[in-house]
Amino acid sequence: MDLKRKLSRLTSAGPGSQGRAPVNAVVETPAVEARTQAPEEPRVPPVEEAGTTTIAEVLVQALRKRMSMDGEGAPEGSVQEEVAERESAREAARADGLVDLREEARRRFAAKRGGSTEGAADPRVEALRQMLSFWAERQGTASARKAVAPVPEPRALPVEARSTPHGTVHVAEQVYAPDHRHGTAPVAAALDVEARLVAGLALHPALESVDFTRMLLLDTETTGLAGGTGTVPFLVGLGWFEDRALRVQQLFLRRMGEEAPMLRLLAERMAESSCLVTYNGKSFDWPLLRTRFVLNRVPVPKELPHLDLLHCARRVFKHRGEGARLVHLESKVLGHHRVGDVDGSLIPELYFRFLRGTDGSELVPVLEHNQKDLLLLAALLGDLVRRFQAEGTERQDPRDLLGFAQVAERAGDAERALSFAKAAAEGGGPVGIEALMLASRLCRRSGDCQSAAAHLQRALTFAKPGQGAVLHLSLTKLYEHSLKDLPRALYHARLAAPVELPEDHQLRLERLERRLSRQGA
Numbered sequence: 001m002d003l004k005r006k007l008s009r010l011t012s013a014g015p016g017s018q019g020r021a022p023v024n025a026v027v028e029t030p031a032v033e034a035r036t037q038a039p040e041e042p043r044v045p046p047v048e049e050a051g052t053t054t055i056a057e058v059l060v061q062a063l064r065k066r067m068s069m070d071g072e073g074a075p076e077g078s079v080q081e082e083v084a085e086r087e088s089a090r091e092a093a094r095a096d097g098l099v100d101l102r103e104e105a106r107r108r109f110a111a112k113r114g115g116s117t118e119g120a121a122d123p124r125v126e127a128l129r130q131m132l133s134f135w136a137e138r139q140g141t142a143s144a145r146k147a148v149a150p151v152p153e154p155r156a157l158p159v160e161a162r163s164t165p166h167g168t169v170h171v172a173e174q175v176y177a178p179d180h181r182h183g184t185a186p187v188a189a190a191l192d193v194e195a196r197l198v199a200g201l202a203l204h205p206a207l208e209s210v211d212f213t214r215m216l217l218l219d220t221e222t223t224g225l226a227g228g229t230g231t232v233p234f235l236v237g238l239g240w241f242e243d244r245a246l247r248v249q250q251l252f253l254r255r256m257g258e259e260a261p262m263l264r265l266l267a268e269r270m271a272e273s274s275c276l277v278t279y280n281g282k283s284f285d286w287p288l289l290r291t292r293f294v295l296n297r298v299p300v301p302k303e304l305p306h307l308d309l310l311h312c313a314r315r316v317f318k319h320r321g322e323g324a325r326l327v328h329l330e331s332k333v334l335g336h337h338r339v340g341d342v343d344g345s346l347i348p349e350l351y352f353r354f355l356r357g358t359d360g361s362e363l364v365p366v367l368e369h370n371q372k373d374l375l376l377l378a379a380l381l382g383d384l385v386r387r388f389q390a391e392g393t394e395r396q397d398p399r400d401l402l403g404f405a406q407v408a409e410r411a412g413d414a415e416r417a418l419s420f421a422k423a424a425a426e427g428g429g430p431v432g433i434e435a436l437m438l439a440s441r442l443c444r445r446s447g448d449c450q451s452a453a454a455h456l457q458r459a460l461t462f463a464k465p466g467q468g469a470v471l472h473l474s475l476t477k478l479y480e481h482s483l484k485d486l487p488r489a490l491y492h493a494r495l496a497a498p499v500e501l502p503e504d505h506q507l508r509l510e511r512l513e514r515r516l517s518r519q520g521a
Contacts, residue, residue, distance in 0.1 A: 157360035158367065159252045167261035170252040172367055178244035182372075182379035183336030188244045189382025190215070190277075194389070198381075200411035201312050201388050206305050207275070216240055216273035216304070219373045220285045221366055223348045229295060233288060234351050235366065236262065238269055239374040248374050250367060255355065260296045263289075267301040275305040277377055279326050282308040309380055315407050316384065319399035319431060330376050334383060342369050391419040398427025402435050409438065418442045425458070433459045433471075440474070449482040469498040476508070486516050 159170040178188045191213055199207040217239035224231045234253040239246055249269075251262045266289070270276075278285050286306065293300040313324045322328060330336050342350070342365040350362045387396060388404055405420030421442065424435035440455035456475050460468050473496035479489035490512040497505050 157252075157363055159250070159254075164261055164265060166264040167258070169261045169265050170254050172250040172252065174248050174371065175242075176246040176248065176375065180246070180375075182375045183330065183334030185334050185379035185383040187246050187375055187378045187382070188241070189386065190378040191241055191244060191382075193382060193385040197385050197388055198307065200413055200416075201316075201384060201407060202307055203311075203315075203407070203410060204305075204307070207307060210305050210307075211274045213241060214272070214274035215277050215307075216270060216275070217277050217374050217377045218281060218285060219278065219370055219377065220288065221347055221351075221370055222288065223351060225284075229291060231288060232256065232259070233285075233292065235370055236266055236289070237370040237374050238266070239378065240269075240273065246375070246378060248371050250370060252367075259292055260298055263293055263296055263298045267293075267298070270301045270304060273304060275307060277307045277309065277381060279313075279373070279377060279380075280308065280310040282306055282311075307381075309377065309384070312384055312407075313380070316400060316403040319402055320397075326373065326376060329380065334376070334379055336376075336379075338372060340365070341372070342366055344369075388416075391416050393419075393423075396423075398424045398431045398435070401427075402431050402438075405435060405438055409442065414442050414446065425455075428462050430462075432462045436462075437471070437474070440478075444478065444482065449478060453478050453483065466498070469496050472496040473499055480512065486512060486519065490516065 159172045161168050162171050176187060180187050193212050195208050195210050195212060198210075198212065199205055217237075219237045220233040221235035221237070222231050222233045232253070236251040238249045238251070241247075251265060253259060253262060276286065286303075290300055310324060310326075313329055317324060317329065317333070320332075322332065327338065327341070330338070347366050347369075350366060354360055354363050387394065387400070388407075390396075401420050401424035405417045405424060408414075408417035408420060418439055421435045421439040425432045425439065427435075436455045436459035440452040440459075443449070443452040443455065453475060456471050456478070460471050463471060472492040476489050476492040476496055479485040479492065490509070493505075493508050493512055500508070
């Protein structure tokens with residue numbers, strides 16, 4: 001059906017259309033004439049000659065009228081034929097170089113809303129398009145990276161099944177040579193520690209009688225950190241020395257419900273050891289294991305003297321202000337940096353995935369992580385005791401020296417504490433002030449009040465303006481009660497006002513002035 005007949009039908013269809021005046025139509029082009037099969041019908045005058053109404057307006061008006069008439073009465077022919085006719089009209093208009101109906105409608109809508117008929121884009125829409133384009137590009141790049149990323153090779157879980165009198169236990173073992181070092185610290189240095197120094201460092205007198213050549217290093221990997229009956233240690237790492245070589249044995253729980261043989265093997269190893277060495281084991285590892293012994297109806301082994309290095313590290317390294325996480329101390333103190341180490345928070349999920357049927361290769365890094373923790377325990381023990389034995393003669397961080405001094409003071413080792421305090425004071429600053437105050441306190445207890453005053457006077461040289469009031473108060477008490485130097489006591493008392501209550505400060509001044517007046521009389 002040619003364009004003229006389509007337009008005639010669209011504009012004349014419906015009731016009351018017989019008496020309506022004809023509307024302007026499209027100028028025939030050669031392409032349209034070629035398709036025209038009814039030459040007897042009269043030609044429609046061109047749009048330019050008929051008036052100002054465009055072909056787009058004619059088509060739009062006709063389509064709107066046709067759509068509005070759908071509810072009044074059904075036109076001749078089916079609805080499908082009408083839709084096809086409308087599509088044919090649009091295609092014919094585009095083929096003849098006419099304006100696209102959608103573009104014309106958009107322009108008319110923009111003009112109606114007061115915008116430009118050229119259809120200027122909203123800057124917000126353009127910004128959104130740019131964001132979507134950037135996001136799509138990034139997604140494509142990420143997909144490309146994932147597509148070419150190498151897939152790690154699956155590794156078999158390095159555990160073997162061993163038959164024991166109590167049942168099958170899955171074990172992984174490795175031996176480290178006597179000269180093996182973890183970072184800067186030799187692992188075998190843990191065998192050379194002096195029990196007396198360890199007891200002082202740990203503030204645990206019961207460790208003085210322990211034979212540390214028979215120590216048992218212990219570290220567990222569990223299904224969570226909440227503790228209680230729902231937390232299961234699926235990997236129990238043990239370490240002990242054999243002729244200065246460190247043997248690491250890891251007991252692995254292949255499936256739930258097979259804990260009893262593993263726990264009995266642990267109990268046998270504990271019976272051959274002199275003490276436990278852990279990191280946070282007093283609060284987590286050993287209480288959890290003791291609970292598992294009870295729940296599995298396995299006799300709880302006799303508790304051994306327990307050296308928890310977490311408490312030692314907290315006391316010694318607290319002035320660093322960086323916490324006492326084991327991996328952090330490993331890098332900052334021992335100089336060992338782990339590469340590709342598994343995140344501890346992911347370990348429970350990796351084990352649960354193994355229980356659900358994975359091949360176990362994801363747990364290989366977990367076993368390596370546990371081995372490194374055991375090596376770190378031995379290396380850290382030897383390094384801490386070696387530094388504590390040096391009494392400040394070895395060049396160390398002044399913050400660590402102050403920590404050792406405070407530990408020695410609490411342990412009752414005044415000579416060692418004073419040596420560390422003097423070494424820490426060389427660093428100056430707030431650490432130096434605190435170290436000199438500690439040295440002054442130790443000298444005063446020993447009866448050397450002149451040295452005590454000298455340490456406080458030196459500390460004043462490190463204090464910033466307004467920070468020496470505490471030192472002045474200590475000097476006031478020292479000069480008044482120990483050295484009997486009232487003029488100096490009164491001088492420092494006047495400078496100690498910021499750290500005293502007004503009434504106490506006034507009473508101190510009045511007392512010193514009365515005593516001075518009596519001496520002058």
